[in-house]
Amino acid sequence: MANVLIIGAGGVGRVVVHKCVQNRDIFEKITLASRRLSSCELYQQEVKARYDMDIDIAEVDADNIPDLVALIQKVKPDMVLNIALPYQDLTIMEACLQTGIHYLDTANYEHPDSAKFEYKEQWAFNERYKEAGIMALLGSGFDPGVTNVFCAYAQKHYFDEIETIDILDCNAGDHGYAFATNFNPEINLREVSSKGRYWENGTWIETEPMEIKMVWDYPQIGKKDSYLLYHEEMESLIKHIKGLKRIRFFMTFGESYLTHMKCLENVGMLGIEEVEHNGQKIIPMQFLKTLLPDPSTLGARTIGKTNIGIVATGIKNGIKKTIYIYNVCDHQETYKETGAQAVSYTTGVPAMIGAKLMMEGKWMQKGVLNMEQFDPDPFMEALKTQGLPWFVEEL
Ligand code: NDP
Numbered sequence: 114m115a116n117v118l119i120i121g122a123g124g125v126g127r128v129v130v131h132k133c134v135q136n137r138d139i140f141e142k143i144t145l146a147s148r149r150l151s152s153c154e155l156y157q158q159e160v161k162a163r164y165d166m167d168i169d170i171a172e173v174d175a176d177n178i179p180d181l182v183a184l185i186q187k188v189k190p191d192m193v194l195n196i197a198l199p200y201q202d203l204t205i206m207e208a209c210l211q212t213g214i215h216y217l218d219t220a221n222y223e224h225p226d227s228a229k230f231e232y233k234e235q236w237a238f239n240e241r242y243k244e245a246g247i248m249a250l251l252g253s254g255f256d257p258g259v260t261n262v263f264c265a266y267a268q269k270h271y272f273d274e275i276e277t278i279d280i281l282d283c284n285a286g287d288h289g290y291a292f293a294t295n296f297n298p299e300i301n302l303r304e305v306s307s308k309g310r311y312w313e314n315g316t317w318i319e320t321e322p323m324e325i326k327m328v329w330d331y332p333q334i335g336k337k338d339s340y341l342l343y344h345e346e347m348e349s350l351i352k353h354i355k356g357l358k359r360i361r362f363f364m365t366f367g368e369s370y371l372t373h374m375k376c377l378e379n380v381g382m383l384g385i386e387e388v389e390h391n392g393q394k395i396i397p398m399q400f401l402k403t404l405l406p407d408p409s410t411l412g413a414r415t416i417g418k419t420n421i422g423i424v425a426t427g428i429k430n431g432i433k434k435t436i437y438i439y440n441v442c443d444h445q446e447t448y449k450e451t452g453a454q455a456v457s458y459t460t461g462v463p464a465m466i467g468a469k470l471m472m473e474g475k476w477m478q479k480g481v482l483n484m485e486q487f488d489p490d491p492f493m494e495a496l497k498t499q500g501l502p503w504f505v506e507e508l
Contacts, residue, residue: 114141115472118190120175120205121197122147124296124409124453125219125254127156128461129196130168131451132499134160139469144188146171147197159452175201181208190214194468196461198297199223199230206238206249215247215471219254219464220300221345226385230304230345232483239481249481253467254460255421255440256282256362257346259501261484262492263423263438264350269489271436271505272427274356279424280346281339283331283365284456286417286444292373293406295415295456299398306374306383310343311361312351323371327363331420332504333441339363349483356427377401412454415444419455424508435508440501450500459501466495 117140119129126145133140145153145168153170160166173184175197185193185208192215195205202222209216222234235251242249252258260280268275284295294301309320325341344362351357377383384397422439440459447458467484470476476487484492496503 114139115191116142117192117194118144118188119194119196120146122152122156124457125460126196128451128453128457129194129464130156130160132462132465134164134166136469137166139472144169144171146173146184148174176204178204178208181205182211185212185214192468192471194464196464200225203234210241210245213245213247216249217253217467218251219460221252232348236481243480246479248478250467250471251483252346253464253484255463256280258463258484260423261346261350262489264354265485266489266493267425267436268354272429275354275425275427277359277426280362281329281422283334283337283420285334286415288411288415290406294408296408298402298405302383306378309341311341312347313359334418334420337365339365350485353485412448412452415454418443419459437506437508438503440503462499462501466492466499
């Protein structure tokens, strides 16, 4: 059926490859491309040994549009799954536009020189994608991604109008290191060291990093300190969820993580501007990334669970109600299945599901679209059968 090009052979890329191979009735031909061929070879051998399926591999610099165009013209895919870094979103979107190929990603564009997340530059492709008759699905990971679909599902099945949404992201995994990040360290640390922001009554309210804290009792995990952060899915959800008055995003962090991060920040190790070191120019954050454990190696040693979900309040038939929709994922189980820990797994599975629905024509519309703009039901069904079952509770 479909011929897909996956770009980015990191922690999440590994899961996407496994899940596409598991769904080979849809993904008949798979090419995995990355900056280093060695990253692709590892997963090529892994899926050959585990599923006896051959995938093609290629080397590509996804910052370079002509290189991307040449690769797409050679592979002739039906769609491109961008599983590289947010820095590559615009170049890969442009290459897809030039070649007339559908696009999907898991994280919104971020400029390497400023830790700022916004959809503006990706949404600006909308008219040109429509004219070219192609689709871009933005943010098909867990958050953004599944959390957007949970909101659309709540709106469709539980409310006449949603008033407030809290997105709650808990990773209670323990990898045994004093400090490590569960996905790309640079992206992760830039996100959590930035100012917090939430949306209320039509305006964005900014907070200092980690200024607002609450304790939430996460099912199958327990009570955890949860801190308010800015997160990209809020920008699209305020456009698409009717009647919304407030939306916030909370993520759990342990004491050790926060103390290490504060210390690294205080000594300048989270800096993203070049500094001179022994006659060489280095970026402190990139040097720190070199020192920290590679997230794709954490799988074997991570135990515990993740719980990510949404709490929505609103009105149904004149009565106020609150519902909680969430998924719980076990690090060791995802490791057994794909060789990756749950943070990569909960991102890679929804990326595959988004691509599957596009290739089946169930989610297919010209233009640049966010997850909550589609019917949530087929996605919610697929989550159950593809390894991410979910629960709904009335609170
Ligand atoms: P990794 O750092 O593990 O992997 C990124 C991969 O991208 C690497 O394999 C790297 O290649 C490749 N890459 C980087 N730059 C280029 C380039 N210029 N050209 C080609 N390939 C390149 O990151 P993760 O797998 O952890 O994360 C992948 C994406 O998933 C990120 O965008 C991240 O923000 C997103 N994410 C989304 C989440 C969600 O819930 N929505 C949650 C977690 C992550 P190589 O190895 O070949 O050098």
